[in-house]
Amino acid sequence: MSENARIRQRLIVRGIVQGVGFRPFVYGLATRHGLGGFVGNDSNGVFIEVEGEPAALEAFARDLQAEPPPLALIESVTSMPLPATGETTFVIVASEGQAGASTAISPDVCICDDCLRELFDPADRRYRYPFINCTNCGPRFTIIRDIPYDRPLTTMAAFPMCAACAREYHDPTDRRFHAQPVACPACGPRVWFEAGGRATAWDDDAIRAAQAALRSGRIVAVKGIGGFHLACDATNDDALRTLRRRKGRVDKPFAVMVRDLAAARALAEVDDAEAALLTSKARPIVLLRRRPDARLSALVAPGNAYVGLMLPYSPLHYLLLDGLDMPLVMTSGNLSDEPICKDNDEALRRLASLADGFLLHNRDIHVWCDDSVMRAFEGRELPIRRSRGYTPFPVRLAQPAPMLIATGGELKATFCVTRERFAYLSQHIGDMENLETLQAFERALTHFVKLFRIVPERIVCDLHPGYLSTQWAERFAAAQGLPLVKVQHHHAHIAACLAEHGFDPDARAIGISFDGTGYGSDGAIWGGEVLIANCRTFTRIAHLKYVPLPGGDASIKRPYRAALAHLWAAGIAWDEDLPCVAACPPEERRVLCQQLERNFHCPPTSSMGRLFDAIAALAGVRQTATYEAQAAIELEALCDDAEQGHYEWVSAPSAGGDALVLDPAPIFHGIMRDLHASVSRQAIAAKAHNTIAELIVQVSDHARRQSGLNVVALSGGVFQNVQLLQRALPRLRAAGFEVLTHRAVPPNDGGLALGQAAVGGFRA
Ligand code: ZN
Ligand code: ZN
Ligand code: FE
Numbered sequence: 001m002s003e004n005a006r007i008r009q010r011l012i013v014r015g016i017v018q019g020v021g022f023r024p025f026v027y028g029l030a031t032r033h034g035l036g037g038f039v040g041n042d043s044n045g046v047f048i049e050v051e052g053e054p055a056a057l058e059a060f061a062r063d064l065q066a067e068p069p070p071l072a073l074i075e076s077v078t079s080m081p082l083p084a085t086g087e088t089t090f091v092i093v094a095s096e097g098q099a100g101a102s103t104a105i106s107p108d109v110c111i112c113d114d115c116l117r118e119l120f121d122p123a124d125r126r127y128r129y130p131f132i133n134c135t136n137c138g139p140r141f142t143i144i145r146d147i148p149y150d151r152p153l154t155t156m157a158a159f160p161m162c163a164a165c166a167r168e169y170h171d172p173t174d175r176r177f178h179a180q181p182v183a184c185p186a187c188g189p190r191v192w193f194e195a196g197g198r199a200t201a202w203d204d205d206a207i208r209a210a211q212a213a214l215r216s217g218r219i220v221a222v223k224g225i226g227g228f229h230l231a232c233d234a235t236n237d238d239a240l241r242t243l244r245r246r247k248g249r250v251d252k253p254f255a256v257m258v259r260d261l262a263a264a265r266a267l268a269e270v271d272d273a274e275a276a277l278l279t280s281k282a283r284p285i286v287l288l289r290r291r292p293d294a295r296l297s298a299l300v301a302p303g304n305a306y307v308g309l310m311l312p313y314s315p316l317h318y319l320l321l322d323g324l325d326m327p328l329v330m331t332s333g334n335l336s337d338e339p340i341c342k343d344n345d346e347a348l349r350r351l352a353s354l355a356d357g358f359l360l361h362n363r364d365i366h367v368w369c370d371d372s373v374m375r376a377f378e379g380r381e382l383p384i385r386r387s388r389g390y391t392p393f394p395v396r397l398a399q400p401a402p403m404l405i406a407t408g409g410e411l412k413a414t415f416c417v418t419r420e421r422f423a424y425l426s427q428h429i430g431d432m433e434n435l436e437t438l439q440a441f442e443r444a445l446t447h448f449v450k451l452f453r454i455v456p457e458r459i460v461c462d463l464h465p466g467y468l469s470t471q472w473a474e475r476f477a478a479a480q481g482l483p484l485v486k487v488q489h490h491h492a493h494i495a496a497c498l499a500e501h502g503f504d505p506d507a508r509a510i511g512i513s514f515d516g517t518g519y520g521s522d523g524a525i526w527g528g529e530v531l532i533a534n535c536r537t538f539t540r541i542a543h544l545k546y547v548p549l550p551g552g553d554a555s556i557k558r559p560y561r562a563a564l565a566h567l568w569a570a571g572i573a574w575d576e577d578l579p580c581v582a583a584c585p586p587e588e589r590r591v592l593c594q595q596l597e598r599n600f601h602c603p604p605t606s607s608m609g610r611l612f613d614a615i616a617a618l619a620g621v622r623q624t625a626t627y628e629a630q631a632a633i634e635l636e637a638l639c640d641d642a643e644q645g646h647y648e649w650v651s652a653p654s655a656g657g658d659a660l661v662l663d664p665a666p667i668f669h670g671i672m673r674d675l676h677a678s679v680s681r682q683a684i685a686a687k688a689h690n691t692i693a694e695l696i697v698q699v700s701d702h703a704r705r706q707s708g709l710n711v712v713a714l715s716g717g718v719f720q721n722v723q724l725l726q727r728a729l730p731r732l733r734a735a736g737f738e739v740l741t742h743r744a745v746p747p748n749d750g751g752l753a754l755g756q757a758a759v760g761g762f763r764a
Helices: 022-032 054-066 113-119 163-170 203-215 237-247 261-267 272-278 315-321 344-350 435-451 468-480 489-500 559-570 586-598 608-618 630-638 665-676 681-707 722-734 749-762
Strands: 007-016 036-042 045-052 073-082 090-092 191-195 198-202 220-223 228-233 255-257 285-290 306-310 328-332 357-361 373-377 380-385 395-401 404-406 416-425 458-462 484-487 509-519 525-533 538-544 650-653 660-663 711-715 738-740
Touching: 007 054, 022 036, 022 045, 022 054, 022 090, 045 054, 054 073, 113 315, 191 203, 198 203, 203 220, 203 228, 203 315, 203 357, 220 315, 220 344, 228 237, 237 328, 261 272, 261 285, 261 306, 272 285, 272 373, 272 380, 315 357, 344 357, 373 722, 380 749, 395 489, 395 749, 404 749, 416 435, 416 749, 435 468, 458 468, 458 749, 468 484, 484 489, 484 749, 489 509, 489 525, 489 538, 489 711, 489 749, 509 608, 509 681, 525 608, 525 681, 538 681, 559 586, 559 608, 559 665, 608 630, 608 665, 608 681, 630 681, 630 722, 650 681, 660 681, 665 681, 681 711, 681 722, 711 722, 722 738
Parallel strands: 036 090, 220 357, 255 306, 285 373, 404 458, 458 484, 509 711, 538 660, 711 738
Antiparallel strands: 007 045, 007 073, 036 045, 191 198, 191 357, 220 228, 228 328, 255 328, 285 306, 373 380, 395 416, 404 416, 509 525, 525 538, 650 660
């Protein structure tokens, strides 16, 4: 073929294409097809120029899309013709920063099989090196300071490569070609063990020192990928008691790290979907049904039928668990309610009273990122907490939205920023109830704004005037002169579900939004809401009947108060024999009674979370809670699958006739009858769950008659409850409904910001 037949093209590839071995992949592909040209990263993604015969260019373009590297995700490829220059060699060119541009960034992923093999190969020069990684694995999001993703802009900038590493880094045929965090024992970060205020061991000795401390029941702070863990022997009651006391954590379950899938199966039931989740590159904590014979301290997850297990994800974890014959509690390194520690100095200071020793290293974590928590439902993931391994992977919206910041809720806070069609949900920030968490929110937001080059056109927040996230949004919008959009909490939940399912802004669905607390458009505490909604607006067509809740949200930690409020509303006497009445001190009971009689400090609430609390307390399951939704979680754990019965409720039009009001009073009468008939708590728990499932079908049917809609979206924290999902979905499908549940973001308030972003972005 003559020289004249050569053509040249410029291609722009967007998506997750940086830090995932994309340039070496392009290099290999171009070389294979005999093309000249170059490939490079810029702040938009990857740019390529290729030159050669038309058929070869065509094959190149096809293979580019057909077989990208494992961690890459191509969003789009655009091409434009250029005049041929005669170039016949292909090279990788230096990165170009660009103001205002943006590209997707890979989440942190676990060590790959190749690196794992080398880690335990005595002949390999990275044998037992805790920072082994390659282009297919290792930290990303947590070490990136800015884009483009190149070593100088990561926390690896402090470690100049040795000659051997540099050779691999520059060799296009090597697995470590342009792997930014590449390092080895000669040039890379090191690990050491500190106890009593000084370093006592380095490298492999440090890992052995940490293992020895763990074996003797000590608590060791371990610096990981996204922050510090507090580790201890998960079979040792004394160690767990100490950890709970020091951390100020009474009952809330701890996550456990086990060495492999077989070890997980020894502790919990693991089905195929759960096994896939456990071994996925994101390596989340997976909530699994605990085996009765599990060799685990009862103090790991008291009163819980589930246990959160995860597999090692960093090489350091693999080394720590190697030869250590015990599962390890691995809980975030913080005091309860504080953000997780990520820096050495900070950890040595803040965790001094919590840990007996520290396994530290000198690769800095630029942004913290807690472990993610997942459940499996119907063979798919149901996110409970979406963080490490997922952040900052975007959710793709149905349409481009204006650039905005949605500030989220209060508990399990996250925020969301949008750019074009992408919604970037932040890592888990925590409960935004104190200054530390608000500061963590601001730090994370600053990072996202920089990373994704966000120039917000509007700010979006919850309606609740008391949320720190709302107050921040009000201050920020005022200071920047930006419009502020406030989105009702339960509308945001449903919008989050619709948005992750790619719904057009105008496409409506029936939304069942059940959670603990959200600020209602009428100022009441909502939480048992049925909406007709799209990503712009909503109509509330049904809700739980308002019950006066003395002290409002102050009752969250005392489920017996929710029970007394519901008994009051149902006209059932507070009989001393009832566990929820007995749990309430007489003086408090007297005050509650007065408050209810005078309707003083008794905000009306339609909360489904409080209804679950009340049922759990009345059934004698739990009277006081030490963590959010504890009573509901323990009620869920009790459910007897064989029980098919349910309780009654009453639906009637509201006073104005604009909504259907669902009165749960008959549920309490039914439970009272069952208590007198000595029906088991397991049966009562199952009947309560069946009741809510039946109620969901009935209101959905009502909504369908009103709207003609056939799609039901389930959102809100109540839908973390798998026992409820398992009962509601078959019933809804049998009634002919299409059901949407969460797969990408949590149904709880951790997913709220996505819904806010959708509504804030699409509302005119
Ligand atoms: Zn690797
Ligand atoms: Zn090296
Ligand atoms: Fe909520």
